[in-house]
Amino acid sequence: MTDAIRHAHSPFLSGFIAIVGPPNAGKSTLLNRLLGTKVAIVSPKPQTTRNRIMGIYHAKDFQMVFIDTPGIHHTQTLLHKSMVASAKEAFFEVDIVMVVIEMSRYDTPEIQLILKHLKDIHKPRLLMINKIDKGRKMELLPIIDFYQKQGLFENIIPISALNGDGTAQIIRELKKRLSPGPAFFPEDMKTDQSDPFLIAEIIREKIYIHTKKEIPYSSAVVVDRLTENPNKILLSVSARIFVESDSQKAIVIGHGGKMIRAIGRAARLELEKIFGVHIFLDLTVKVEKNWGKDTKALRRLGY
Numbered sequence: 001m002t003d004a005i006r007h008a009h010s011p012f013l014s015g016f017i018a019i020v021g022p023p024n025a026g027k028s029t030l031l032n033r034l035l036g037t038k039v040a041i042v043s044p045k046p047q048t049t050r051n052r053i054m055g056i057y058h059a060k061d062f063q064m065v066f067i068d069t070p071g072i073h074h075t076q077t078l079l080h081k082s083m084v085a086s087a088k089e090a091f092f093e094v095d096i097v098m099v100v101i102e103m104s105r106y107d108t109p110e111i112q113l114i115l116k117h118l119k120d121i122h123k124p125r126l127l128m129i130n131k132i133d134k135g136r137k138m139e140l141l142p143i144i145d146f147y148q149k150q151g152l153f154e155n156i157i158p159i160s161a162l163n164g165d166g167t168a169q170i171i172r173e174l175k176k177r178l179s180p181g182p183a184f185f186p187e188d189m190k191t192d193q194s195d196p197f198l199i200a201e202i203i204r205e206k207i208y209i210h211t212k213k214e215i216p217y218s219s220a221v222v223v224d225r226l227t228e229n230p231n232k233i234l235l236s237v238s239a240r241i242f243v244e245s246d247s248q249k250a251i252v253i254g255h256g257g258k259m260i261r262a263i264g265r266a267a268r269l270e271l272e273k274i275f276g277v278h279i280f281l282d283l284t285v286k287v288e289k290n291w292g293k294d295t296k297a298l299r300r301l302g303y
């Protein structure tokens, strides 16, 4: 059989795949690594991702639509409840569930919670043991054995989302489990996020990286205005950073505006790379008391 005939006989494959796991396991890093481009923000602090983020992998004969989700954990606050709910919903919306855990935290109450939910989801499930670059090979075998005995997963793949180890195997294993179906999204589409949302996320990532303690968790970002100049070489962005108190506002602005300038500069540099144009970024900080505890405010801020 020639290649052309074989190709004509094999149908196009597609499917939706959820990336779920405890906070900080490396889910968003993995999504970016699989796509070869940044669509989801990443930080060393847990609870970075707050919304479901779609990332689309295009190939000649298949399409994979990944759904990155907020880390699932035991939670009390309203914001975190909404985050965890959106992660759990993803279980029902997809064809395949990919669970990402950290090698050094392979059996935690959070993972138990996820496995409990997974038991009722009758779909192919794969387990990624991430951050193997930080651990020792001999420590890996007992972990694989531990999960094989539980029999919940069709496949267990040790990976490093950071350096790409194991990611080719992930694509191979996922491809085996796709079904004949259409390409759901056009080839030039990498994510479902709008430009204003993606820009707000990049700013939020810089807040996570530059500030400490409760500040990242008390911050939300909304892009109010986005204007492209006529020759498309400059994008002007006005965004507001919401915090929950005056003292937080003072910290985000910093002494003589030092902190807000650092956040703005880091965001601008990254946005210029993503959009390939000069960016003018105007950031203001607003206090919205206890937005994280107010359903209406949460909705207004996109959660």
Ligand SMILES: Nc1nc2c(ncn2[C@@H]2O[C@H](COP(=O)(O)OP(=O)(O)OP(=O)(O)O)[C@@H](O)[C@H]2O)c(=O)[nH]1
Binding pocket: 021, 022, 023, 024, 025, 026, 027, 028, 029, 030, 041, 042, 043, 044, 045, 046, 047, 048, 049, 050, 069, 070, 071, 072, 130, 131, 132, 133, 134, 159, 160, 161, 162, 163
């Ligand atoms: N050493 C190492 N670090 C990793 C790896 N994957 C992710 N990280 C780091 O782990 C931290 C968390 O990564 P994220 O991708 O934001 O994790 P997440 O699971 O999306 O976290 P939430 O969105 O908060 O649930 C970041 O500092 C990453 O650089 C890996 O394979 N090896």
Ligand SMILES: [Mg+2]
Binding pocket: 027, 028, 029, 040, 041, 042, 048, 049, 069, 070, 071
């Ligand atoms: Mg994430």
